[in-house]
Amino acid sequence: MAELIRKCWNKYKSIIAYLFWGVVTTIVNIASYQIMSPVWHWNYEVxxxxxxxxAVLVAYFTNKVWVFGSHYTTVKAFVIEICQFFFYRALTLLIDMAFMWVGVSILGLRSPLQQFIVKTLDNVVVIIANYIFSKWLIFKTNEKIIDK
Incomplete structure (x- = not known):
């Protein structure tokens, strides 16, 4: 049984770590949003x-260190990695903004509970897109850049 658990861990550890840190990142995203918009009454877009x-700040450092174990040897590799990370996260911000716009402005889901539900569903879509970008475009690409 222990051998099976170890094999599963070794095979899926990046996905398990991504899911764990994704939950932490999602909590940061949703909690900070809930404080700013429904509690402080800031504009939902801001x-x-x-x-x-x-959330992206938390995600970058946790993904880099604990999920994908990204290592670089030059400043250039670091700059490329962080720029790619923020670029692809900006794409998912557009998804985030569109999701919230449809939920709040179009569908009129304005109560704190309704916004919480929209934001939670929104984050599921964003987390999946972020994993795909991170796994296959950001941290994977830098393995090739580092060696050059």
Whole structure:
């Protein structure tokens, strides 16, 4: 049984770590949004962007160290990696903004509970897109850049 668990862990550890840190990042995103928009009554678009930025900061460092184990040897490799990370996260910010716009402005889901539900569903879509970008475009590409 222990051998089976170890094999599963070794095979899926990046996915398990991504899911764990994705939950942490999602909590940062949703909690900061909930404080800024429903509690402080800031505009939902401004709140979404600030919540996104805070979540991306957490995501970059956790993904880099604990999920994908990215290592670079030059400043150039670091700059490329972080720029790619923020670029692809900006794409998912557009998904985030569109999702919130449809939920709040179009569908009129404005109560704190309704916004929480929209934001949670939104984050599921964003987490999946972020994993795909990170796994196959950001951290994977840098393995080739580092060696050059």
């Amino acid at each position: 709140s979404t962007v600030i919540a996104w930025f805070l």
